[in-house]
Amino acid sequence: MSDNNVTENAQTMADALKSVETVHIGDTVKGEVLAVEDKQLIVGIEGTGVEGVVPLKELSTQPIDDIRTVANVGDKLDLVVISTIGKDKENGQYLLSKRRLEAQKVWKEIQAKFDAGETITAPVTSVVKGGLVVNAGVRGFVPASMVADHFVEDLSQYKGQELEFKIIEIEPSENRLILSHRAIVEAGKAEARKEIFAKIQPGDTVEGKVARLTNFGAFVDLGGVDGLVHVSEIAFDHVDKPSDVLKVGQDVKVKVLSVDPDRDRISLSIKQTLPQPWDDIEEKAPAGSVLDGTVKRLTNFGAFVEVFPGVEGLVHISQISHEHIATPQDVLKEGQAVQVKVLSVDPDAHRLALSIKALTEAPEGASEDRPRSNNNNRGGRGGNSSDRPRRNNNRQSHTQIPAEYQQDDSGFSMGDLLGDALKDFKTDNK
Structure with missing residues (x-):
């Protein structure tokens, strides 16, 4: 072999070695797919004469079920060199990534949106301790406190949903991307709030x-x-x-x-x-009808019994028992189930006059308490008023009667409702 040929071969080998040395970690290269395997691609790095490997997980930022759907023999791909495999560089032992090159572009796009104050939309891929993981082309994290504008006990409901996010923090060098969906929810509600408060009025019925x-x-x-x-x-x-x-x-x-x-x-x-409780009350509780009820309140002058949700009637103390009782508490208690007979109905005043004793037989020889008429005979039940303990003139709370019962057309006069309290008042002011 002539000296010239030896010189040329040496130069060719030197050039080849020089080209191999130009491939460095972090370089962006063009690779031609030489072979497609189940879990990786074998590619030739153009301009170098060496080969590299692209693992399946380094092919795309998106999940891949079948490697042949994203690459075929002869395809040319933009790749980034991420490491070497072994020490024999002449046999092309470079680990390459298409995913990381795409991620670099995604980081630049996200950075641009962050700088411009824009939002991004991405799907939630998984739920982890403390928040959500989203695929924004790169991995993004949403802390639990930034998922919604209220506490969410079960975050799994968000998995698979595509949501809009505000970029809170971005650091490509650390693969750190913090997002907030709460900020989007709050901004949307703030706008909706303005519209709703501008048009809604008390008395409106809405859905x-x-x-x-x-x-x-x-x-x-x-x-x-x-x-x-x-x-x-x-x-x-x-x-x-x-x-x-x-x-x-x-x-x-x-x-x-x-x-x-x-x-x-x-x-x-x-x-x-909803339909008002007192609607059609004359049909639901006509005079003479018998109803089941519950004692809701006890006063000195009688018991209020609920016969329908939101509908209470008064059982005057004189209508509780055939026998004389000092107070309704002697024979009734709140929450007690009772049967009552409707004495009168006044739908306009929302008033029912009821009786318990009308549904029981009077004991033989019993002296019934009858409603007092509204006349000047206000002596009350038997007995001399002077024999009763004198009461403090200022204690009048027990004589306060609900407004709807302060009329005498139900058969109950003010004297009936006030009962002995009125007699005592008269006695104390002789």
Whole structure:
């Protein structure tokens, strides 16, 4: 071999070695797919004469079920050198990644959106301790406190959902991307709040969806703003817990009770959209009918008995028993189930006059207490008023009668309702 040939071969080998040395970790290279295997690609790095390997997990930022759906022999790919395999570089032992090159582009795009104050949309891929993991082209993390504008006990409901996020923190060098969905929810509600508070008025009847349940009431979503239905405004009958009668996600009709834009509060009522308890009361409780009821309140002058949800009638003390009783508490207690007979009905005044003793037989020889007529004979039941203990003139709370019963057209005069208290008052002021 001539000296010239030896020189040329040496030069060719030197050039080849030089080209191999130009491949460094972090370089972006062009690779031609030479072979497709189940878990990796074999590629030739153009301009180097060496080969590299692209593992399946380094092919894309998205999950891949079949490697042949993303690459075929002859395809040319943009790749980044991430490491060497062994020491024999001449046999092309480079580990390459297409995913990381894509990620670099994604980081640049996310950085640009962050700088511009824009949001991103990405699917939630998994739920981990402390928050959510999302695939934004790169891995993003949403702390549990930034998922919603209220506490969420079970975050698994978000898995698979595609949500909008505000970029809170970005650090590509550490693969750190912190996102917030709560910020999006709050911004949306702030805009909806302006619209709703501008048009909603007390007295309006609107539709909403039960958003949350608490021990004291239900929060109803009116389309971006939650209003509170206090437990006392859920139904006409007593409700122990809102969860006994309502469910999250349930559609409800509500009446607006009050609106307070300064405090972002809307008070609502469900029961005021329902048929009123006293509607058709003359048909439900005609005079002479017998009803089942529950003693709700006891006073000195009688017992209030609930016969329908939200409908109470008065059993005057003289209508409790055929025998004389000093106070209703002597024979009745709150919560007791009783049967009553309707004596009279006044739908306009929302008043029912009831009787318990009318459903029982009078003992033989018993002297019944009859309702006193509204006349000047106000001596009360038998006995000399002077024999009764004198009472303090200032103690009048026990003589206060509900307004709806302060009339005499039900058969009960003020004297009947006040009973002995009126006699004592007269005695004390002789």
